[in-house]
Amino acid sequence: MPTSPAKPGGPLLTADGTPLKTSLERSLKLSKLRALGLIFPPLLFLLILFVIPIGSLLTRSIDDSLSNKVLPKTLAAFERWDKTSEPDESMFEAVYLDMKAADKLDLSKLGTRMNYEKSGWRSLIKITTRGLKRIDGPPYKPAMLHLNKRWGDIEFWQSLGAMKDPVTLGYYLKAVDLKYDGNKDIMKVNKHNRIxxxxxxxxxxxxxxxxxxxxxxxxxxxxxxxxxxxxxxxxxxxxxxxxxxxxxxxxxxxxxxxxxxxxxxxxxxxxxxxxxxxxxxxxxxxxxxxxxxxxxxxxxxxxxxxxxxxxxxxxxxxxxxxxxxxxxxxxxxxxxxxxxxxxxxxxxxxxxxxxxxxxxxxxxxxxxxxxxxxxxxxxxxxxxxxxxxxxxxxxxxxxxxxxxxxxxxxxxxxxxxxxx
Amino acid sequence: MPGDDYLVRFVNIQKSYDGETLVVKNLNLNVAKSEFLTILGPSGSGKTTCLMMLAGFEPATHGEIYLKDQPINRVPPHRRGIGMVFQNYALFPHLTVAENLAFPLDVRGMSKVEKARRVKRALDMVQLGGFGDRRPAQLSGGQQQRVAVARSLIFDPDLVLMDEPLGALDKNLREQMQYKIKSIHENLGVTVVYVTHDQSIALTLSDRIAVFDDGVIQQCAAPDVVYERPENAFVANFIGENNQLTGTVVEDNGDTVKVAVGNGNIVEAKKVKVEGVGSPSTLSLRPERVVVNPEPGSLPNVFPAKTEELIYLGDHIRTRFSICGNVDFIVKIPNSAFHAAISEGDEVNIGWKAEDCRALDVWPCPTPHS
Missing domain, CATH: 1.10.3720.10 (MetI-like)
Structure with missing residues (x-):
């Protein structure tokens, strides 16, 4: 075999001694590059119009970072709470501080988001946002209860549990008539809400x-x-x-x-x-x-x-x-x-x-x-x-x-x- | 003619597709039991139409077809019990070879055991024993063709129709398959009606050849008869290679005629199909029956010719002469030890016997039926 001086069983070599595979790859490289160049525009098109929208669809369906962004202190206080007793002053303080620091637009979005877990949240957040400037210093609990007595309703506080993680399957659950309760356990929604x-x-x-x-x-x-x-x-x-x-x-x-x-x-x-x-x-x-x-x-x-x-x-x-x-x-x-x-x-x-x-x-x-x-x-x-x-x-x-x-x-x- | 040993009879069959032209014009044809009959003709001659009428896929416009003396014009195809091999084989692509073969047995409600036995026998017959589980697409053209033949025979029909089944095969395979078909026909004794435009297949396989053109049988006879004694110019031309000289009859001697051809030469020829003195005629002469440089006086027809072209073909040399006004006069000189050594431009004498030269009608000509 004059063209492959390698010993039997070894890799095949071309006439000048380079391995055949390397040589083949080199000879195909240019045509591969050219092919890639040709498919680049449609690839880009596909990426922009297909991969990115579907990707953002998937992210949006599990994204729940808004509550963590707007209410970090509140959720921290929620973690310390035993979920059954009446919320104490520290929790009200956390809510007040969070809302005071928050952007108006974020708050209104948050109200909408929270309303999915328990209806009433949206108006509660709205009323509170408007009334915040009338609260001047601690104690916050009576002041907020004065703004709206729903702040005393323990169910509102409990519903925070479904929002505490930055990623949620809540939307998927909702799409099949399920929901999280305050302990993040999955349960069915009320009979008359199942559609x-x-x-x-x-x-x-x-x-x-x-x-x-x-x-x-x-x-x-x-x-x-x-x-x-x-x-x-x-x-x-x-x-x-x-x-x-x-x-x-x-x-x-x-x-x-x-x-x-x-x-x-x-x-x-x-x-x-x-x-x-x-x-x-x-x-x-x-x-x-x-x-x-x-x-x-x-x-x-x-x-x-x-x-x-x-x-x-x-x-x-x-x-x-x-x-x-x-x-x-x-x-x-x-x-x-x-x-x-x-x-x-x-x-x-x-x-x-x-x-x-x-x-x-x-x-x-x-x-x-x-x-x-x-x-x-x-x-x-x-x-x-x-x-x-x-x-x-x-x-x-x-x-x-x-x-x-x-x-x-x-x-x-x-x-x-x-x-x- | 009941009582005669004919399996199929076409009686006064006419066929028209559009009501304006006849594709088949008054066909009368009998096929004997165990006969291998080939319908040979150029494309568009109506030969496949004849086959389709026999299989039941086309109704005859006029006339009656008899199968075993029963008129079958009104019998639907699935009750005729005639096997058929299609040009593209028509093997069902979604079934395996064995399932394809079992299909006609299935529809006849045959038992499982009997089916298995017959399928095995059929596969063995075409030497495809181990191929039962394959799909048709996994077989080569020749193998598919063999399966198609086996399938057409598996339900023991008396009659098998073949519509150019070898048309799609290459030359070597075609020759092999043609011997295969011949041996199957001889072993089983089945009657075969075979349609083709390939004269070599027709000559090899057939007991009889029906040469078909323009909706009419031009001649129906054994292969050697059709080749050596064509009855008209079309048959002479269509089958085998053929030299033509055209001229006018000048003398009628009963068995032979003398015909004046180009350059004023008079050729003596066997009288086959000419009207008489003064009528035009085509003289037909096979290239292998022409002798170059014959002994003087040994042949009635000897003429000087000019060698125009030599083509070396191995076993023979194909030589083109110009003679009697015809510049396309072909002679096959066998490549034997004693063959005449001639080269291009040579002037030689060539000659032939009177009985090898057949005086026929003028072709192409309008046939009497049209």
């Missing part, structure tokens, strides 16, 4: 129904698309894609026209005599409305992946199956359908993932029974400004979707998935 679990379940149910509905409706359409002569299938394809080119709002509003109490569907049923005028079907502002409209809107997401898989299945398979003695129905079930599974999987995954985070449609046609978790997230982002809770719910959604993806990968294999 989130029901919403998660409803979101899951709606997504399931919509996915199955889309599958049932999309499969024949996709098959037709894949088997019709080109001219007709192009026309049908335009019909399938038409909703994509129409504004989402327009589509939803036209559904409202269709489904409302005096809408097209109800009117037709009544005029056909199927329904009494008095028993018009409620199909809007409820669960049914959400499901119907979401199914229609998400249908193309199911049709396209299934179609793209069906397009690649040569007609000879069906012919071969029949030639071998299978009836057309049997050939379809045993030979054709198994080959469309990658498309079905991709379509279902796509529709389910989009449906689980859906927000606009339930907002407009959902009414009270049709609201989904997405609406609650929006509510907490825009109205209640409880971003921590919104982030926690978003994170739970994200994890749910990733889990689903993982399960899909185990069952079908992501490599088999064909998006189109």
């Amino acid at each position: 989130y679990r029901m919403l998660w379940w409803r979101t899951f149910l709606v997504s399931m129904i919509v996915t199955i509905g889309c599958l049932i409706l999309a499969y024949p359409v996709a098959h037709l698309l894949a088997t019709l002569p080109l001219r007709l299938s192009n026309l049908l394809m335009i019909c399938v894609l038409m909703p994509f080119w129409t504004s989402l709002l327009v589509r939803i509003v036209s559904w409202m026209v269709m489904l409302q109490q005096n809408g097209v569907v109800n009117d037709s049923l009544v005029s056909l005599g199927v329904l009494d005028d008095g028993n018009r079907l409620p199909m809007m502002y409820n669960f049914t409305g959400t499901v119907i409209v979401m199914t229609q809107i998400l249908l193309p997401f199911m049709i396209l992946p299934i179609y793209s898989v069906m397009k690649t299945i040569p007609p000879s398979y069906m012919k071969a199956a029949q030639n071998l003695g299978a009836t057309p129905a049997r050939a379809f079930i045993r030979v054709y359908m198994p080959q469309t599974i990658p498309g079905i999987g991709a379509g279902c995954l796509l529709v389910f993932i989009v449906a689980i985070g859906y927000y606009i449609t339930p907002e407009l046609v959902g009414g009270k029974d049709g609201r989904l978790i997405g609406n609650l997230i929006a509510h907490h982002m825009q109205n209640s400004l409880n971003w921590g809770l919104a982030s926690a719910m978003g994170t739970i959604l994200l994890v749910a979707i990733l889990t689903l993806y993982w399960v899909y990968d185990k069952l079908v294999g992501v490599d088999n998935m064909k998006m189109g």
Whole structure:
């Protein structure tokens, strides 16, 4: 072996004696650098628009540092307290000093934050902030009790326990109808305050129904698309894609026209005599409305992946199956359908993932029974400004979707998935 | 003709897809039991349509197909019991090889034991004993092809159709597989209708070849007959290599005719398909039947020719002459110890027998049916 003078078993060397691996790495280095340079802009884009927002979402959902920042002395005093006896003067002093030193804006944010643990905190903090300048020196306890007698309520003091750590799972607990008590033990929230679990379940149910509905409706359409002569299938394809080119709002509003109490569907049923005028079907502002409209809107997401898989299945398979003695129905079930599974999987995954985070449609046609978790997230982002809770719910959604993806990968294999 | 030993009969079959043109024009064809019949023709000649009508995937526009003397026009494909090997094999990609083979047995409700026995026998027949658990995609083209053949035979059909099954294989594999198919056919005694455009496969495998063009059978006969005694210019041209001289008949002697070709030469040829004195004719002559520098007086047709090109092909030398106005006259000179030594530009005499030169109709020509 003239090119590798190394002894047998030793590393291979190039003609000038450098190890082959080093030499190979050197020769590939430049092209690697160039490749890195080319992907740098999209990488940056991904970082700015994807990694950082999701990262901040995750941080925000567990961040609870505000109370530690604003109320350090209070929380220290809370630690020394036995959590059952009446708070003594030292604790009131700590609260007074903390609030005196705190920034106004931080205090108002803190009030909001504390209100999540026990309602009443916000107004208590507000009143106290306003009254602070009227307190002139110790003893603080009677002065503060004079400002608002809630300072004497031991439950307010106890609720500080849920805020003492800079990191909290409280938002996640809240998102599944749990909460911390004063000793940081996890307990269920009051019965009449439980809404989130029901919403998660409803979101899951709606997504399931919509996915199955889309599958049932999309499969024949996709098959037709894949088997019709080109001219007709192009026309049908335009019909399938038409909703994509129409504004989402327009589509939803036209559904409202269709489904409302005096809408097209109800009117037709009544005029056909199927329904009494008095028993018009409620199909809007409820669960049914959400499901119907979401199914229609998400249908193309199911049709396209299934179609793209069906397009690649040569007609000879069906012919071969029949030639071998299978009836057309049997050939379809045993030979054709198994080959469309990658498309079905991709379509279902796509529709389910989009449906689980859906927000606009339930907002407009959902009414009270049709609201989904997405609406609650929006509510907490825009109205209640409880971003921590919104982030926690978003994170739970994200994890749910990733889990689903993982399960899909185990069952079908992501490599088999064909998006189109 | 009930009682005759025919397995398949096409009777006056016509097929049109658009109602304007006929793809198959009045086809009458009988296939005997245990026969290997090849339908040979250029693409678009309607040969695959014939096969699809027989398998039941295309309805005949007119006429009737009989299988074992039963009309089958109204029998759906899955009840015809005809095996078929598709051009792309059509092995089900989601099933293993064994499951593919068991598929026709499954739908026939066969017992597990019987199924296993037959699958094993079929795999052994095509020498793929250990491949039962593989997916079709894990097999090579030749192996897939063998599985497809095994699958078409596993339910013991009387008739197997093959639609260009060797088209996707490379040359060596194609030759191997073609002998494999021949031996399977001989061992099982199954009737095979084979569609191809590859004449060498047709010549090797067939008991009979039906040469198909323009929706019509041009000639249906044994391979040697089709090759050596083509009945018209299309068959002569399509099968094997062929030299053509065109001219006009000047003398009709019953068995032979004399035809005036280019440069005023008169060629004596066997009369096969010409109308009579004054009608145009194509003379067809196989390159291997031409003799270079024949003994004077030994052959009726001897003409001077100019050597235009020599191509060395190992076992023979392909030589292009210009003769009687034809500059593409090919002669295969065997590379034997005594072969004529000629070089480009040489003037030599070449000649042939009258019976090797067949006087045929003019091709391409409109056929009587169109």
